[in-house]
Amino acid sequence: MDPSAADHDAERPLRADAARNRTLILDTARRVFADRGIGATLNDVAREAGVGVGTVYRRFADKEALLAALRADKFTALRALAAAALRVDDPREALRGYLHEVIALRVRDRLINEVVAASPHDHEALRAERERLSEDVERVIARARDVGAVREGFAARDVPVLTLMVGALADRSASVDPEAWRRYASLLVDAVCPTEEPMPMPGGPFGEHQLPLVMHPRP
Structure with missing residues (x-):
């Protein structure tokens, strides 16, 4: 198998996981901010989504970036x-x-x-x-x-x-x-x-x- 093709295949699950995490974080953030308002934090979102806060920061640099997406x-x-x-x-x-x-x-x-x-x-x-x-x-x-x-x-x-x-x-x-x-x-x-x-x-x-x-x- 072409090594580059193998590398490409190996990256696919990571990209899919990243996409799923982003969707999960956005869906959770909609609920959290709707319920708690602007005072909610990225820690709140991570906790409700069941992921580590580092996962949230990998998708969104800060709270303002997440709010912009919403x-x-x-x-x-x-x-x-x-x-x-x-x-x-x-x-x-x-x-x-x-x-x-x-x-x-x-x-x-x-x-x-x-x-x-x-x-x-x-x-x-x-x-x-x-x-x-x-x-x-x-x-x-x-x-x-x-x-x-x-x-x-x-x-x-x-x-x-x-x-x-x-x-x-x-x-x-x-x-x-x-x-x-x-x-x-x-x-x-x-x-x-x-x-x-x-x-x-x-x-x-x-x-x-x-x-x-x-x-x-x-x-």
Whole structure:
């Protein structure tokens, strides 16, 4: 056998293992960062993936490199929500549906706000992705504005603040009432883009013994 062919064959399992490890690390990182947010570490990812932290570092030089690999998925998901809203015939319902969906996405994934919030350290490619997303969302808002369905002055850059507000509540109240955030998401969406006829708020306020647990969660 040609020695070079033998060497080539010997390398194949290593490359396949490397590819599997990279996929495993990315899949695990999606779950870990979605659950714990930006504070998660590469050690956390390695532990959850069942690999040594050195394996993670061989695939990703540092935490920022791993986050960069995850951001593409986040932008794809966010732009898909905006695209779906643009296909809804009623501009009011399109914007309301988009806001509810993007808030729900943040509740499921704590990393979302880190993607959409600008940072002075952003790379040019990341700024471009964020600008494309902002343009998509502005189109959704503009349609609602044209029919008088949205409060004057509301802009795409207000959306991350809404998701941050409800997301923070969802994080604090998850162990008390994991669905409580929906009540306050409804309140905010109604304030931005009210229904044509007043509607009752979903759910109810926190109970007497629940509220202290939400306001003063244990570490």
